[in-house]
Amino acid sequence: MDKTIESVAEAVAGIGDGAVVMIGGFGGSGAPIELMHALIDRHRQTGSPKGLTVVNNNAGNGHVGLAALIEAGMVAKLVCSFPRSADPRVFTEKYLAGEIELELVPQGTLAERIRAGGAGIPAFYTPTSYGTQLAQGKPVAEFEGRPYVQERWLKADFALIKAHVADRHGNLTYNKAARNFNPLMCMAARETIVQAAQVVPAGGIDPEHVVTPGIFVNRVVEVPEPQQEELLNRAGATYP
Amino acid sequence: MDKTIESVAEAVAGIGDGAVVMIGGFGGSGAPIELMHALIDRHRQTGSPKGLTVVNNNAGNGHVGLAALIEAGMVAKLVCSFPRSADPRVFTEKYLAGEIELELVPQGTLAERIRAGGAGIPAFYTPTSYGTQLAQGKPVAEFEGRPYVQERWLKADFALIKAHVADRHGNLTYNKAARNFNPLMCMAARETIVQAAQVVPAGGIDPEHVVTPGIFVNRVVEVPEPQQEELLNRAGATYP
Amino acid sequence: MTGTTHDDIKLSNAQIAWRAAQDIADGAYVNLGIGLPEAVARYQPPGREAIFHTENGILNFGEAPPEGQEDWDLINAGKKAVTLKPGAAFFHHADSFAMVRGGHLDVAILGAYQVAQNGDLANWSVGARGVPAVGGAMDLVHGAKRVAVLTEHVTKKGEPKLVERCALPLTGVGCVTRVYTSLAVIDIENGRFMLREKLPAIGLEELQSLTGAELAVDGTVADLIVPEF
């Protein structure tokens, strides 16, 4: 079994127009910059993919990564919890111009909806958002005298993931807090595409230390010394 | 912060009559034998605790551990998925005599109910058990044309846990498949009591390798070279 | 038909397991039920590498270790000691059943008391007597992409296990799509048993007489041929 492929271009080649794409990361931590930029490259060359629904905690920062994906006009809808950042102008302008749809989800509900998608749980109840605008139109039920909001699972066609070490079976570890949404999104996508700073043979990760078991992963591409959104933004980078 | 205590006797001293107690392990793998036996010791000396509701995947094997707890007459109700084992006589006889109540739960639903208890999710929907006896009386709902059963969270007063390494903050690792229900039960109990083969200072476990973060743990007791149910049973052991 | 009974010609458990193993693709993630189905792992065709999942929290476990070298924290769902293959991973029960319920397994192969022509499965309870036990079966039948059953064609008393409707308590509704029996390979499609393969030594009529619901035929029925062992 060998899930590794040669290039980020090949890794994202199957993502079509209108796909739902989960993108790991919390801000720049754990954000798969190279996979996102490969997707932008493809769009420049072929005009596709476009009309994407992107699931991410945020809405991009500056002019790289997710912000660049939005700036390229490839994103029709964003599902996120916090569309603010040091420099959120790309998203903000498109949003205020009505050029991008926003589904705002509380952060813990977003995480749990993604996990539910991966775990085969179509709906669950949470106290989060009860009595607020974000619960409007959602079923409410009482359990032991307390009201809860019903939330639905969230699944994707693809997940773009940034890992630290991957083995050829797709077992993954992450670097520090770059873990964040990545392991959940691995579970919830039909096809999970991983960039890893290092790819090792099967057995190269201690079975006790695997964070994402390979069953949740479809493709792995090695991207040594991956770029970090925060550093790119401090350098004033733009993509492409 | 130091959650360590000196003895298994002290560790289980607070468990009162009628308590709901989750006990980690899948069969003998990950079963906290010494904590269970300390509870039996207390019952012999004081007549308490009794009338316990125990949550475990199984119903004991032979005459040690959970089987011994049941044999001592301390368990009023068992919530489990698979009350069979190489030697299930202790439970079987009490069950057929109507001396112990059984709530049978599919294994994955049991795991998810415990996680839900720990995660503040009062109810969720699962396809598991739909159309079977085990779904009788439970609400059913359709999502995207498929029927699902509503299941409720499961919480406990106490959890008895077997870990491999613990630090003084209660961060835990497990040994191989002894992980099983242990991390979930840590989350779902009001007070989580851990026996660990080794206790190390804070910082003694790599933050990347922590399986159960200390926030889910209340007390830790070191039990070097813990007993293994399978080996006890092969030796024909009984407790006390 | 010869004068032999089906007992003389039927496949051994190992042979049924061998047949089931032929349908497991390279790279598949597979859960094998406790008991009879466990043997399927031994008959993976050369050149194919399946990854086996056990509910208690391991991916890519292997054979039992030599006696005396067991680690009793390293067991499978049947509580037998196992070993690890390179690329193994441990995880807790909620993650394990997320794999099951979330549709991440390619195949689950289970035993059966009864399978009905609508795909219903009964394999956890023989009724009110005794102690009921369910384990992970009810999760597996609604999770894996393909749920197959591995079973004797009839009970020890000679009663059909493939039936119109399950009389025993159900494990899952409409979940089974293929049945490997000691006499035949049968698909379940649109509420019917479709006979795909049968032992050359048994006639269609006799096979039908040992089956509790109509065996439909769609095109040719292949010979069910397995190695001797």
Added chain:
Amino acid sequence: MTGTTHDDIKLSNAQIAWRAAQDIADGAYVNLGIGLPEAVARYQPPGREAIFHTENGILNFGEAPPEGQEDWDLINAGKKAVTLKPGAAFFHHADSFAMVRGGHLDVAILGAYQVAQNGDLANWSVGARGVPAVGGAMDLVHGAKRVAVLTEHVTKKGEPKLVERCALPLTGVGCVTRVYTSLAVIDIENGRFMLREKLPAIGLEELQSLTGAELAVDGTVADLIVPEF
């Protein structure tokens, strides 16, 4: 009352944070909201060790590293670089919010646009204009055992932030139990603001005039005394 205005006597943000820190017990697990509440970590009383949680998946993180030594994969919920203390742990977002929603945090301290006397909190949206952003606030208010607010007593325009009913979109219903303001410490009990402490330099009447709902008094009101810095 002296002739000074409340602007002259009010506590600095750091002083409000100091006061809130005094109520955090040794060994408490604490989440501090982005912005103003983050400062609470700096004023832990000596001899007490709280463990700080950040939604993006760290327990027991510490101060920012020296400039140039940041690891941008090691950040807090405000996306600032942090360091680790001994006994830290990493986990994914679902586990992180299991800690929050499951009631495992002892205290969450959040900022506020408005707090109502029934415990309602508004801190995520100033209405229809602009881009709405919620983050983890709605989870935190229904998860932590104790939810406190840290805020100026009035807005920059001098309007009360403690009100009878929140006019802004709610973050949570009936969730706040204590408010640390620039002028007072106020508990929310049975749908009322109970004044516990106030700056010695402000009179009850003036404090009431700066508050959008009745301030009830139950026994004595202590002096709110904090260090100068």
